[in-house]
Amino acid sequence: MTSLWLADTAPFGPECPLPSQVDVAILGGGIAGISTALHLARAGAQVAVLEQGQVACRASGRNDGQLLLGLGEHYHRIHGQFGAEKARLLWSFLRDNHDALRSEIERSRIPCDLAQRGGLRLAETSHEWLELQQAAALLAAEGHAHTLLPASELPRWLPPARGFHGALHLHGEAIVQPVAMVRGLARAAAAAGAQIVEGASVATVHGEAGDFAVQLADGRAVRAALVVHCTSTLARELDPSRWLARAVFPFRGQVIATDVLPETIAKPFPDFAMSSNFCYEYFRMHRGRFVIGGMRWSVPGEEQGILADDTDNPAITENLLGYVREHFPSLADTAFPHVWTGIMAGTPDGLPLVGALPEAPGHHALCAFNGYGLSFAFLAGRCLAEQLVGGRSDHPALPLFVPRRLLG
Numbered sequence: 203m204t205s206l207w208l209a210d211t212a213p214f215g216p217e218c219p220l221p222s223q224v225d226v227a228i229l230g231g232g233i234a235g236i237s238t239a240l241h242l243a244r245a246g247a248q249v250a251v252l253e254q255g256q257v258a259c260r261a262s263g264r265n266d267g268q269l270l271l272g273l274g275e276h277y278h279r280i281h282g283q284f285g286a287e288k289a290r291l292l293w294s295f296l297r298d299n300h301d302a303l304r305s306e307i308e309r310s311r312i313p314c315d316l317a318q319r320g321g322l323r324l325a326e327t328s329h330e331w332l333e334l335q336q337a338a339a340l341l342a343a344e345g346h347a348h349t350l351l352p353a354s355e356l357p358r359w360l361p362p363a364r365g366f367h368g369a370l371h372l373h374g375e376a377i378v379q380p381v382a383m384v385r386g387l388a389r390a391a392a393a394a395g396a397q398i399v400e401g402a403s404v405a406t407v408h409g410e411a412g413d414f415a416v417q418l419a420d421g422r423a424v425r426a427a428l429v430v431h432c433t434s435t436l437a438r439e440l441d442p443s444r445w446l447a448r449a450v451f452p453f454r455g456q457v458i459a460t461d462v463l464p465e466t467i468a469k470p471f472p473d474f475a476m477s478s479n480f481c482y483e484y485f486r487m488h489r490g491r492f493v494i495g496g497m498r499w500s501v502p503g504e505e506q507g508i509l510a511d512d513t514d515n516p517a518i519t520e521n522l523l524g525y526v527r528e529h530f531p532s533l534a535d536t537a538f539p540h541v542w543t544g545i546m547a548g549t550p551d552g553l554p555l556v557g558a559l560p561e562a563p564g565h566h567a568l569c570a571f572n573g574y575g576l577s578f579a580f581l582a583g584r585c586l587a588e589q590l591v592g593g594r595s596d597h598p599a600l601p602l603f604v605p606r607r608l609l610g
């Protein structure tokens with residue numbers, strides 16, 4: 203079971219021999235590992251990415267490719283959960299992540315279908331419409347570009363849609379083809395000197411800060427001064443302190459997609475990042491196909507704690523199809539032959555882990571994006587690289603992501 207993006211994208215490329223010794227061993231070659239490697243290599247560190255399968259073969263290759271602002275939540279809820287100051291810091295981090303990512307895509311000429319027309323948060327109910335208006339009031343007060351759209355405006359913005367109660371258009375959101383993007387970043391990292399080794403399944407990490415032995419399942423080994431955990435929640439036992447296994451929990455998302463639609467059906471859909479129901483359902487177009495995910499809430503508990511992305515949940519597919527029939531009548535008779543799943547990592551406070559692990563000196567983490575890794579990981583990888591090379595990173599939002607915050 204593979205995603206459209208994985209099926210459509212050339213492999214990362216040149217086989218890289220396993221180095222015997224590096225400054226930093228990065229475990230996992232998703233967007234987190236690759237972003238960290240790119241910035242470390244550019245800063246002059248010797249770095250190896252050890253990826254069990256292929257670059258971007260797990261969540262980073264199985265998501266919906268939306269670059270979102272605000273954790274998927276409506277902004278007033280972020281204010282409510284974290285307070286005004288932290289909400290502003292979080293927003294600034296996500297905005298800076300997108301700016302940095304866009305610059306890198308341009309600098310490295312990565313062909314990844316970046317469409318920067320913003321995102322449409324649709325109101326599933328009249329209550330959600332009220333909440334979108336509250337979010338818009340805060341965005342206006344803080345000067346964030348947005349457009350509030352009553353239901354009467356929607357036929358102009360999203361002509362095929364029915365039954366939504368209004369929408370909020372966030373100007374800074376975007377969509378990409380995620381595998382093309384991450385593999386393009388990997389090529390940029392390799393060009394900067396990072397050694398990206400595919401088919402390198404890490405079994406254990408022994409030793410201490412300054413002299414770790416990273417042992418692969420096939421018997422090979424790499425020595426490294428520092429280790430960065432970027433395996434999401436897929437290899438939690440690799441942290442010898444087991445702290446990550448306690449702090450991070452797995453959950454699974456599911457996506458379905460059409461084949462290329464007739465132009466008369468596809469053309470009226472804009473290339474926005476789109477979602478409704480507080481971002482629980484999310485959808486977008488990709489080269490004439492309609493791609494939609496979500497409905498985890500409709501099967502309570504069933505998609506928590508799961509580590510398998512080679513199966514899917516037929517009930518979720520049925521519920522996604524019901525959503526499509528309700529909101530997009532022009533797709534009511536369309537087949538969705540592509541179904542895939544992906545594993546994500548969550549934390550109790552909904553924020554990622556960026557930095558040193560509290561109980562394992564020399565071990566660092568960049569993981570647990572709570573379903574929004576594209577929106578965080580590139581800049582977070584730069585911040586972590588700055589910390590590892592220069593001892594500090596200055597982004598004011600970083601203290602929010604320090605792993606030791608979860609100790610208390």
Ligand SMILES: Cc1cc2nc3c(=O)[nH]c(=O)nc-3n(C[C@H](O)[C@H](O)[C@H](O)COP(=O)(O)OP(=O)(O)OC[C@H]3O[C@@H](n4cnc5c(N)ncnc54)[C@H](O)[C@@H]3O)c2cc1C
Nearest residue numbers: 230232233234254261262265266268404455544574575576
């Ligand atoms: C259905 C779905 C929709 C999503 N939609 C969006 C979206 O629209 N926008 C957004 O921002 N985010 C989205 N996400 C979340 C986003 O995909 C993730 O947050 C992000 O990809 C996580 O990146 P990562 O590098 O931490 O993890 P991963 O991409 O999972 O990478 C971890 C890597 O570690 C490797 N690995 C595991 N064990 C080992 C080992 N023992 N040795 C070596 N390597 C190992 C794996 O093979 C894998 O490549 C979505 C996720 C899913 C599943």
